Amino acid sequence: MSTLSIVTESAGRYVHWGVVLISVTNLLIIAAMVVVFVLALVVPFGSGHEQATDQERREP
Amino acid sequence: MTTRTDSPAPGNTNDAGSWTLRLRSRIVGLVPAGQALPDRQPIYVASWIYVFGVLTLAALAVVIISGGLLAIGGVAWWHVSSLGLFVNSLHLWSVELFFGFMVIHLWGKFWMASWRGGRAMTWITGMVLFLTSIGAAFTGYLSQANFASQWISAEAKDGLNSIGVGAFFNVLNPGQMLLWHVVLLPLGVGALTVIHVVLVRRHGVAPPIDAADPSMEKEA
Amino acid sequence: MTTATGTKSRASTPRDKTPDSHDFPTRSYDLVKEFTIALVVVIVLTGGLAAVFSSPDEKSITMSTWANQAPNDLIATAAAELAGTSVSATYGAPYNTNSDGQKLGPLSLQKWGGVRLPVDSAGLVLGPLAAVSGDSTLSSALATWKSATADQQTKWATDYGDALSKAPDGDPTKVATGDYGPVPDMATGLLRLAKTGGLEGILTSSGNFYGGDQTQSLLLLSDGAYLEDQARARNLGGDQWGMMNETGNYPGQPWMWLYTFWYQIPPFSTSDNADAQVWGLMMLLTLLLMFVPFIPGLRSIPRLIPIHRLVWRNYYRRAARR
Numbered sequence: 039m040s041t042l043s044i045v046t047e048s049a050g051r052y053v054h055w056g057v058v059l060i061s062v063t064n065l066l067i068i069a070a071m072v073v074v075f076v077l078a079l080v081v082p083f084g085s086g087h088e089q090a091t092d093q094e095r096r097e098p
Numbered sequence: 099m100t101t102r103t104d105s106p107a108p109g110n111t112n113d114a115g116s117w118t119l120r121l122r123s124r125i126v127g128l129v130p131a132g133q134a135l136p137d138r139q140p141i142y143v144a145s146w147i148y149v150f151g152v153l154t155l156a157a158l159a160v161v162i163i164s165g166g167l168l169a170i171g172g173v174a175w176w177h178v179s180s181l182g183l184f185v186n187s188l189h190l191w192s193v194e195l196f197f198g199f200m201v202i203h204l205w206g207k208f209w210m211a212s213w214r215g216g217r218a219m220t221w222i223t224g225m226v227l228f229l230t231s232i233g234a235a236f237t238g239y240l241s242q243a244n245f246a247s248q249w250i251s252a253e254a255k256d257g258l259n260s261i262g263v264g265a266f267f268n269v270l271n272p273g274q275m276l277l278w279h280v281v282l283l284p285l286g287v288g289a290l291t292v293i294h295v296v297l298v299r300r301h302g303v304a305p306p307i308d309a310a311d312p313s314m315e316k317e318a
Numbered sequence: 319m320t321t322a323t324g325t326k327s328r329a330s331t332p333r334d335k336t337p338d339s340h341d342f343p344t345r346s347y348d349l350v351k352e353f354t355i356a357l358v359v360v361i362v363l364t365g366g367l368a369a370v371f372s373s374p375d376e377k378s379i380t381m382s383t384w385a386n387q388a389p390n391d392l393i394a395t396a397a398a399e400l401a402g403t404s405v406s407a408t409y410g411a412p413y414n415t416n417s418d419g420q421k422l423g424p425l426s427l428q429k430w431g432g433v434r435l436p437v438d439s440a441g442l443v444l445g446p447l448a449a450v451s452g453d454s455t456l457s458s459a460l461a462t463w464k465s466a467t468a469d470q471q472t473k474w475a476t477d478y479g480d481a482l483s484k485a486p487d488g489d490p491t492k493v494a495t496g497d498y499g500p501v502p503d504m505a506t507g508l509l510r511l512a513k514t515g516g517l518e519g520i521l522t523s524s525g526n527f528y529g530g531d532q533t534q535s536l537l538l539l540s541d542g543a544y545l546e547d548q549a550r551a552r553n554l555g556g557d558q559w560g561m562m563n564e565t566g567n568y569p570g571q572p573w574m575w576l577y578t579f580w581y582q583i584p585p586f587s588t589s590d591n592a593d594a595q596v597w598g599l600m601m602l603l604t605l606l607l608m609f610v611p612f613i614p615g616l617r618s619i620p621r622l623i624p625i626h627r628l629v630w631r632n633y634y635r636r637a638a639r640r
Contacts, residue, residue, distance in 0.1 A: 049551055049552040049553055049565070049566070050552065050553065050563075050564075050565070050566045050567045050568075051567055052553055057582050057583060058559075059553065059558055059559050060559060060562070061553070061562075061563055061564070061567065061570060062567065063564075063567050063568065063569045063570070064562060064563070064569065064570050064572045067194070067198065067569055067572050068572050068575075070198075071198050071201065071202055074198075074202060075147075075202050075205055075206070077146070078145070078146040078147045078149075078150070078202070078206070079145070079146075079147060079625065079628040079629060080628060081146055083144050083145050083146050083148075084144050130340065133340075135349060135350070136347075136349070137346060137347065137348065137349070138344040138345060138346055138347055139344060139345065139347035140339050140340075140342040140343070140344055141342060141343050141344060141345050141633065142342065142630050142632075142633040143347065144632060144633075145628075145629045145630070147629055149352065149356065152349075152352055152353050152356045153356050153359070153360065155353065155356070156353065156356035156357040156359070156360040157360045157364075159357060159360075160357075160360050160361060160364050164364075176375070177375060183372065183373065183375065184368060184369070184372075186373050186375075187367075187368035187369075187371070187372045187373040188364050188365065188368045189373075190368070190373040190568075190569075191363075191364045191367040191368050191371070191373075192360065192364045194367075194569050195360060195363060195364060195367075197572075197573050201573060206629070208610075208619075208620060209620050209623070209625040209626055209629075210620065210626045210629055211617065211620040211621065211626070213610065213611035213617070214336040214611075215336030215337070215338070215339070216336075217611075218611040218612065221608075221610065221611055222608055222609070222611075225604070225607060225608040226608070229604065232573065232574075235571065239571075242375075243378065244375055244376055244377060244378050245376040245377060245378050245379060245548070245565070246374065246376060246564070246565060247378070248378050248379060248536065248539065248545065249545065249548075249549045249554055251532075251536060252536060252539070252540040252545060252546075253556060253560070253561075256593050257593045257596075257597060259409075259411065259412060259419070259420075259428055259431070259593075260419065260420035260427065260428050260591070260593035260594040260597065261420075261422070261427040261428065261431075261593075261594055261597050262411070262427045262428055262429075262430045262431025262432075263431065264412055264431060264435075265411060265412035265431035265432050265433075265434040265435065266431070266434065268412075268435055268531075268533060270531075270532055270533040270536045270537070271530070271531045271532065271533055272530065272531075272532055273530035273531055274531075301339065302338070302339030302340050303339055304336070304339065305336060305337050305339050305342065306626065306629075306630035306633050306634065307620065307621060307624075307626050307630075309336075309337055309342075309633070309637070310337070310637060311335075311337035311338075311341070312337060312341040312342050312343070313337065313338065313341045
């Protein structure tokens with residue numbers, strides 16, 4: 039298994055790991071998306087709008 | 099036919115054959131009353147994952163506006179003007195944000211199985227939107243009139259020719275590609291977006307998986 | 319749990335037990351404010367990213383650049399066009415009938431597209447050369463070419479191409495002696511024309527005043543090695559995940575990751591029909607994802623891996639209390 043290497047060249051910085059060759063920029067973008075997705079799931083939402091007594095419903 | 103001075107009641111059966119009436123009924127019936135732009139949402143709509151649809155929509159707006167600004171200057175403008183280059187950068191980065199938000203939105207909708215409850219078409223139109231957006235981005239890359247356009251077209255022609263599509267959709271022809279990019283594909287993305295959002299308003303936001311039916315509980 | 323009936327938002331499948339969203343208790347939610355905030359956020363993010371990182375704009379490779387940076391490659395390409403051995407000459411549809419092209423299994427999709435963009439590869443050289451005047455060496459070379467039989471033309475050009483590939487650095491001045499007819503003079507003529515900067519104009523406008531269709535210029539350029547060499551130096555080659563990449567450190571197209579992935583691994587990486595096969599596979603996967611709502615097993619994945627319990631944790635907690 040080839041070791042992970044970061045290739046710096048005038049053509050841009052790339053990460054090379056086995057069959058995977060990905061630009062550092064693209065890797066950061068994908069990592070950021072995963073982080074944002076996880077944060078969206080776990081960070082609490084709402085600032086008190088939610089009221090257990092707010093029972094108004096649309097009449098059918 | 100005599101003219102009437104009083105206002106005609108909607109659904110007047112005398113005009114049952116009226117195309118206008120039928121079209122209006124269709125339009126009005128697309129979405130339940132008050133749900134086209136509702137000011138209330140079900141209480142389970144309480145997670146940050148829900149904002150990625152509207153973020154995608156907002157990013158699309160910026161993509162279109164920045165693209166329109168580029169169009170004012172024309173194809174060669176951004177190569178010779180620093181303001182043009184900045185506008186081009188706005189267009190590139192809004193596209194990156196557009197795809198980033200859209201994919202996170204897709205991840206969220208998948209793990210929430212948001213196709214439930216008759217929402218299959220919402221899911222499908224979303225998928226078609228994703229693919230159409232890729233096509234729009236692709237024709238954009240072809241329209242840059244620089245090295246990237248040369249290489250992308252040289253490579254892409256092989257993919258498209260291999261399935262016979264290249265005979266009709268010539269990526270080596272910037273005149274054709276530019277018009278697909280600024281006319282046909284934006285119209286497609288726009289129309290699909292409208293359909294997708296109307297479907298969301300029509301069906302409402304999908305309830306939690308295994309949620310108890312409130313209409314049953316009411317009777318309990 | 320029974321299915322409610324008669325609601326306009328319901329699918330007709332009897333097993334669908336999803337309640338009507340409109341039956342749930344609601345709370346205030348300002349959609350317009352939400353959109354406005356989203357728009358401001360996106361504008362600020364876009365403006366910031368654009369100001370800090372800008373966007374790439376590597377100048378295109380002109381025929382003149384090609385002629386000056388890689389003259390031997392241009393000469394060899396000219397010979398190949400005349401010999402009918404270049405990539406475009408042996409491509410098949412949509413340019414010519416000299417190959418059946420790629421197949422997806424038994425389906426000759428490429429051929430079925432038809433020759434709707436006819437290109438004569440030898441014409442990519444002969445056309446521009448015919449427009450040159452005041453060059454007597456070139457004129458007599460062209461006259462010699464025209465008066466020869468097709469077989470003789472092919473032999474001259476093929477022999478010259480072979481000799482070039484054997485010469486050190488492909489240098490035309492170091493080519494072994496042989497009978498190459500007028501081909502060396504014609505190739506040199508094309509090189510000189512390219513250096514003037516007029517070559518892509520002749521190919522693109524082709525008698526019209528307005529161009530707009532770069533098919534001929536791009537086919538000639540991509541028949542050479544220089545364009546691809548420049549691309550590969552920037553990790554843009556097909557087997558370098560190039561579809562995802564951009565020049566320099568600019569963001570590319572991360573959403574193309576799966577499409578380009580298949581080209582990196584066997585059997586696609588060594589297949590003559592890789593393009594058609596990868597397209598077929600991606601079409602299948604796309605349809606699977608598109609029709610997930612109807613595919614048993616796939617559509618149950620969200621239930622089996624309950625990430626949704628994070629999304630609706632407050633709802634589930636309240637429902638459990640009742």
